Amino acid sequence: QASQEELKAAYRRLCMLYHPDKHRDPELKTQAERLFNLVHQAYEVLSDPQTRAIYDIYGRRGLEMEGWEVVERKRTAAEIREEFERLQREREERRLQQRTNPKGTISVGIDATDLFDRYDEEYEDVPGSSFPQIEINKMHISQSIEAPLTSTDTAILSGNLSTQNGNGGGSINLALRRVTSAKGWGELEFGAGDLHGPLFGLKIFRNLTPRCFITTNCALQFSSRGVRPGLTTVLARNLDKNTMGYLQWRWGIQSAMNTSIVRDTKTSHFTVAMQLGIPHSFMMVSYQHKFQDEDQTRVKGSLKAGFFGTIVEYGAERKISRHSVLGATVSVGVPQGVSLKIKLNRASQTYFFPVHLTDQLLPSAVFYATVGPLVVYFAMHRLVIKPYLRAQKERELEKQRESTASDILQKKQEAEAAVQLMQESVRRIIEAEEAKMGLIVVNAWYGKFVNDNSRKNEKVKVIDVTVPLQCLVKDSKLILTEASKAGLPGFYDPCVGEEKSLKVLYQFRGVLHQVMSADNEALRIPKQSHRIDADG
Numbered sequence: 266q267a268s269q270e271e272l273k274a275a276y277r278r279l280c281m282l283y284h285p286d287k288h289r290d291p292e293l294k295t296q297a298e299r300l301f302n303l304v305h306q307a308y309e310v311l312s313d314p315q316t317r318a319i320y321d322i323y324g325r326r327g328l329e330m331e332g333w334e335v336v337e338r339k340r341t342a343a344e345i346r347e348e349f350e351r352l353q354r355e356r357e358e359r360r361l362q363q364r365t366n367p368k369g370t371i372s373v374g375i376d377a378t379d380l381f382d383r384y385d386e387e388y389e390d391v392p393g394s395s396f397p398q399i400e401i402n403k404m405h406i407s408q409s410i411e412a413p414l415t416s417t418d419t420a421i422l423s424g425n426l427s428t429q430n431g432n433g434g435g436s437i438n439l440a441l442r443r444v445t446s447a448k449g450w451g452e453l454e455f456g457a458g459d460l461h462g463p464l465f466g467l468k469i470f471r472n473l474t475p476r477c478f479i480t481t482n483c484a485l486q487f488s489s490r491g492v493r494p495g496l497t498t499v500l501a502r503n504l505d506k507n508t509m510g511y512l513q514w515r516w517g518i519q520s521a522m523n524t525s526i527v528r529d530t531k532t533s534h535f536t537v538a539m540q541l542g543i544p545h546s547f548m549m550v551s552y553q554h555k556f557q558d559e560d561q562t563r564v565k566g567s568l569k570a571g572f573f574g575t576i577v578e579y580g581a582e583r584k585i586s587r588h589s590v591l592g593a594t595v596s597v598g599v600p601q602g603v604s605l606k607i608k609l610n611r612a613s614q615t616y617f618f619p620v621h622l623t624d625q626l627l628p629s630a631v632f633y634a635t636v637g638p639l640v641v642y643f644a645m646h647r648l649v650i651k652p653y654l655r656a657q658k659e660r661e662l663e664k665q666r667e668s669t670a671s672d673i674l675q676k677k678q679e680a681e682a683a684v685q686l687m688q689e690s691v692r693r694i695i696e697a698e699e700a701k702m703g704l705i706v707v708n709a710w711y712g713k714f715v716n717d718n719s720r721k722n723e724k725v726k727v728i729d730v731t732v733p734l735q736c737l738v739k740d741s742k743l744i745l746t747e748a749s750k751a752g753l754p755g756f757y758d759p760c761v762g763e764e765k766s767l768k769v770l771y772q773f774r775g776v777l778h779q780v781m782s783a784d785n786e787a788l789r790i791p792k793q794s795h796r797i798d799a800d801g
Contacts, residue, residue, distance in 0.1 A: 269312070276308045279754070282690055282736070296682035366411040372617040374403035374429075381623040381630045403429035417444040434460035448472040462487035476503040493518060519543065532557065547571025560584045565594075574599045580606070585650050588612045593638040595631065603630040605638065662762045669761055676757040683755040687736045694738055703741035704791055707777070708770045709734045711750060712759040728759045734769065741773070745788040
């Protein structure tokens with residue numbers, strides 16, 4: 266937000282500080298020339314409205330984007346943003362053929378009813394009958410990929426394989442999607458499988474108003490029994506900022522009408538739905554609470570009742586790594602029994618393990634389905650996941666340090682050179698501030714502050730920035746904006762990728778003050794709240 270006058274004032278001050286003619290020592294003169302040129306380059310960018318708008322929005326990468334030389338000079342940041350996005354779109358279109366969006370699901374059904382519904386008298390004389398029999402009774406695998414053909418056309422290839430109790434089959438589908446306008450798209454689908462005949466489908470999406478849209482899906486399924494047509498239509502509307510209402514009508518093999526309301530906020534997700542259909546009619550209510558923690562923990566519960574019976578479900582999910590989310594749900598129903606469903610989402614892949622525990626409502630099955638996953642999770646999190654993530658973070662930090670080592674070394678040399686060049690200016694500033702009992706920086710450190718057990722590493726984690734901070738004092742004030750302090754003159758990043766702070770001990774009107782500021786936190790001194798009490 267600096268004005269042109271402020272930029273000019275800062276430019277003149279740094280030019281006076283780094284001007285080569287002000288230094289007679291050959292080494293200092295060379296360092297001053299390098300820093301003087303950097304200051305001049307920065308002023309050239311910031312003094313031009315167009316290049317400043319590009320830099321303010323997109324940083325250095327925006328200035329390096331090819332194509333600006335043929336762009337008409339613009340006046341506003343909005344126009345600059347529009348031109349930049351156009352250049353980005355052109356670059357993305359050149360890479361369309363290299364992009365896919367793979368998605369997959371693997372589901373493994375496990376029958377563990379022998380753990381709770383065991384008939385011991387039937388297995389007394391059978392060898393090995395002392396151990397419960399746990400079986401995999403069904404599996405399902407599906408995969409899809411997208412292949413952009415043009416900026417508006419996309420081909421989607423998908424397939425699936427399923428097996429249950431020794432019988433199985435599969436199918437393959439090809440869909441062609443075209444974006445017809447900003448308001449809608451259409452999709453043609455062709456499929457075939459060994460359990461069903463050819464499939465032809467048409468899906469249309471259309472925005473009716475800014476708050477309302479409709480989706481229609483028509484399908485023709487050919488089989489040995491003839492042609493089975495199907496039609497599904499969904500009408501949706503934004504009821505408010507966080508609430509959607511849906512009306513669905515399905516005609517075909519399982520005809521039904523469904524209405525639902527979904528409210529999704531930052532801290533919760535609520536759904537209520539009702540369906541009237543053949544053969545299933547039901548009512549369902551579900552609620553999910555989202556904790557605002559680093560692991561994105563969520564707990565959920567639902568109640569579903571209909572002609573098929575009643576089901577109560579409760580569970581939780583949590584992020585266990587950067588790309589993985591683990592969840593577990595307990596399902597208790599009549600006449601379905603008790604089941605435990607474990608789901609792992611890894612990027613765009615989903616792994617699902619439904620474990621059927623019993624056909625009856627047994628308290629022991631509900632207890633173990635609830636407590637068992639919690640005990641296993643916390644044990645795994647403490648003994649495996651946490652150490653693995655810690656080691657992974659250390660490897661990433663080490664890799665980042667290695668990749669930026671040369672750049673950091675250069676920044677360190679520039680910072681040390683800047684500190685040497687500041688010495689004379691800082692001496693004059695201190696004399697002026699002492700004369701009026703003003704602001705004097707006694708000590709200042711920047712970096713990661715370690716505890717007493719790791720004191721030996723403090724030298725490489727923290728750097729002394731007393732001189733650079735004193736050089737920024739003007740009229741007994743020091744003002745730092747909301748930005749990383751590693752970019753200030755005389756500063757550099759002593760611990761790449763780690764959290765950093767600035768600790769300042771300063772004297773104002775003869776009284777000691779102290780403050781600790783986060784790296785990207787704005788800082789303004791002096792302040793009365795920073796004062797160190799004489800009794801302390």
